[in-house]
């Protein structure tokens with residue numbers, strides 16, 4: 001039977017983007033566009049020793065070398081004979097000497113070979129997968145990887161040219177996704193999902209099944225012919241950091257609508273406050289796409305040099321990098337200290353508000369002080385607004401934030417004296433929880449968000465019971 005996913009997308013090509021995907025029919029938010037298994041999956045090139053069957057971190061006690069190749073595994077024969085481990089096992093055994101790993105808990109250089117070997121092995125075991133893989137875009141390999149001739153010589157690879165090894169390394173660099181199902185996450189490359197272009201306000205969400213398949217989901221209404229995009233970088237970073245990161249890792253300067261709008265769709269993710277008193281305007285440059293020389297106030301005539309603003313932001317950035325973000329008191333102090341200089345949704349403030357929302361929500365809501373509960377409500381409200389405008393594809397994040405907002409609202413109403421208001425909050429919060437549940441409905445049970453999806457269902461049932469009793 002023809003897969004329903006096939007009809008939703010089509011491969012196109014142009015000079016500036018290379019190959020990209022467009023929708024072949026209208027798509028609704030939440031609709032699954034694509035589901036496909038990995039072409040190749042393995043450990044990241046720089047990792048502490050992990051089991052090459054299940055991906056778990058190993059230590060002296062949990063590790064057991066494979067009797068054939070010496071690569072450490074965590075289990076018995078089942079791990080040794082697992083098909084996942086076969087590529088590096090076969091290619092290491094063929095070189096005639098075993099891998100010997102004794103130091104655990106620190107990155108081991110031999111792991112840089114594993115996923116490359118798994119990809120190379122496809123040439124012999126699965127020519128069709130190998131063909132799909134070799135069609136993907138490749139960069140000149142990163143200097144962090146051992147040179148291809150070293151890999152060929154070390155593993156005595158006769159059936160692959162240095163060019164093929166080099167191309168595989170480049171393909172992993174351009175098309176690799178982080179698969180967060182294990183700790184540490186794994187590196188994975190898909191077929192059609194590799195042709196998705198980047199947009200800082202992407203219209204598609206990627207998530208994964210428990211089996212490691214990628215699921216591509218429409219995060220908003222998509223029209224026939226629209227480009228399908230995901231975000232290759234952190235969508236909550238400021239424009240300059242995102243563009244720099246994309247250039248360094250993917251070799252292009254992003255010129256998407258979001259990067260082209262200094263206010264980032266009115267969220268003011270980069271804005272700082274006008275220092276002219278009593279002006280309460282916000283400063284931004286005319287564009288971030290050209291070299292920035294001045295920042296202008298949106299209310300008064302103030303114009304400020306980019307050098308001074310860069311110095312100021314650099315200093316705050318350094319403070320943030322050194323700050324223990326796992327301490328709520330320190331986060332609150334940071335927000336208080338910088339609220340006079342940074343806009344409330346400056347990306348530094350958003351970063352700290354995310355950390356704070358996480359810490360507050362990880363406590364029992366009943367134990368939160370009145371002040372913390374109000375703060376949690378305010379922060380989750382702000383983060384929701386920002387995410388909906390600049391990153392609607394962050395469905396996992398949005399689901400989490402909506403859940404926290406609903407729970408904090410219910411707890412606030414519970415503490416109030418007004419029973420009518422309490423039941424009205426319960427009704428509204430149930431709607432918010434339904435939205436959160438919908439956002440999380442495709443998350444795998446191996447992730448916290450997948451488990452939260454089930455939990456929300458149970459909590460909605462309790463609310464329903466309370467509302468029914470009150471009728």
Ligand SMILES: C[S@@+](CC[C@H](N)C(=O)[O-])C[C@H]1O[C@@H](n2cnc3c(N)ncnc32)[C@H](O)[C@@H]1O
Pocket residue numbers: 016017018019020136137174175194195196197198199250251252253254255
């Ligand atoms: C994962 S590949 C996407 C498929 C690729 N276009 C191809 O032809 O195979 C990533 C590469 O596509 C190009 N690309 C993706 N999104 C882009 C964008 N928004 N602007 C410019 N180039 C982009 C860049 O060359 C980037 O390194």
